[in-house]
């Protein structure tokens with residue numbers, strides 16, 4: 238077997254083209270230093286965004302009614318997370334499909350979240366030490382039938398509509414709520430102390446890096462999206478690609494975000510899946526540009542190359 | 556000692572001539588060396604002469620993208636070394652975060668200019684389709700890398716982006732395996748796996764470009780030598 242050589246030898250390939258001296262290393266060095274200077278100036282003058290993260294503690298302190306309303310809905314299994322479907326639950330509330338194509342269902346539950354248990358009952362049971370009232374309220378709730386639990390929660394949730402803050406406690410008109418008000422008041426206290434932030438992170442392990450539960454809980458309330466709204470970060474404001482403040486965000490996601498603003502796609506209940514499909518097709522298109530008739534010919538039809546190689550074309554006509 | 560001094564001689568095998576491309580030798584190693592040598596001799600990796608049309612501004616974008624990537628990697632290395640809380644608590648840390656942030660913005664700006672430059676110059680011609688395709692993969696991998704970077708900022712943005720992005724990823728069925736709410740997972744992906752992949756792909760991309768040389772301008776095509784001495788004329 239003979240040694241392989243490039244199919245076209247370069248001296249042959251560049252036949253008729255003038256060759257000039259060229260200093261690659263010098264060019265790279267200049268570019269590297271140039272970019273460093275630009276980046277140092279930008280960093281010194283404009284810095285970078287760092288809005289502190291939201292915590293459940295801050296939520297419970299600044300909007301206790303919203304916190305308690307969300308927690309009660311978690312307990313009733315009626316939040317977005319509680320009804321989400323895979324990968325968190327077996328439900329179907331946020332499952333998207335295109336006809337019979339439902340990859341979300343096929344993939345199944347991998348980050349299991351049991352909203353009533355994980356967000357409310359489990360943390361509370363860990364806080365019962367020395368709190369007899371809470372312990373017996375929990376026992377009462379756990380021993381009640383599912384129907385009874387739902388009845389308490391339904392009336393309580395309705396009453397929350399006219400909830401007021403009295404002495405920094407969430408107060409509702411009196412009614413038959415069973416142990417629910419005690420549970421909620423204790424959960425609020427726990428959240429305000431910062432304890433709930435920590436309890437939502439615990440598992441059998443010592444080290445924790447998975448924030449799925451606290452983030453899902455936060456996202457079920459009104460406080461968290463409210464913060465985003467204030468920072469112009471929501472979807473209708475081209476959310477995903479924006480940064481807090483006036484900083485450039487992931488501007489390169491513009492095409493991805495654009496589709497959410499296009500009515501038939503953006504308003505569909507399976508918008509996310511549709512957008513992913515559209516973007517996958519477009520990405521494949523970009524990948525295969527060299528092979529797609531029409532797409533690969535545009536650069537010949539619209540002669541931007543006349544600008545790119547102006548010098549060269551000028552020398553050709555001489 | 557005596558054995559060592561006898562290495563490479565007296566075995567009957569002629570010593571290798573410098574620059575040999577293992578012509579005619581059997582074996583995998585020889586085959587790999589032939590391939591590398593044929594495709595990419597050092598004078599092609601570090602050329603000192605280039606076609607005059609490489610003076611065009613369009614060729615600057617690729618090089619500047621590399622330059623920006625260098626600073627992304629350097630600042631990222633410092634951030635990773637100092638630990639994930641550093642830049643929230645120290646001014647110097649925050650400054651390094653700013654350097655990382657703005658290098659990334661530069662990287663994307665110049666990569667996209669490079670992409671458009673290559674599109675309008677149809678840089679995939681004359682057997683360069685794979686170079687274009689690796690470029691597109693680089694573009695997509697860069698987007699995912701930046702995305703995971705935004706997720707591990709440990710601030711409000713990360714929380715918001717994670718919570719919003721999860722639905723699209725969950726809809727594809729990948730949410731359980733690529734869990735944007737899992738900081739530890741995203742941290743490892745952003746700090747290690749993707750930077751390594753990106754760097755290797757850039758090296759591959761550059762090797763592809765250097766092994767073929769830059770493409771000829773549109774409208775001044777390569778005409779295979781048919782043995783006649785007359786050339787295409789146009790570029791004389």
Ligand code: HEM
Pocket residue numbers: 613614615616617618620621624666669670673678679683686687689690691693694757760761764768769770
């Ligand atoms: C990390 C990102 C990238 C880097 C660092 C990079 C770097 C480079 C460099 C240094 C060159 C040599 C010529 C020049 O400077 O223009 C080049 C050529 C090329 N790049 Fe990229 N590139 C990247 C991404 C892309 C993308 C996104 C595309 C297109 C989708 C692309 C397509 C090409 C093509 C087709 C060539 C060959 C041009 C020719 O033969 O004249 N590259 N790239």
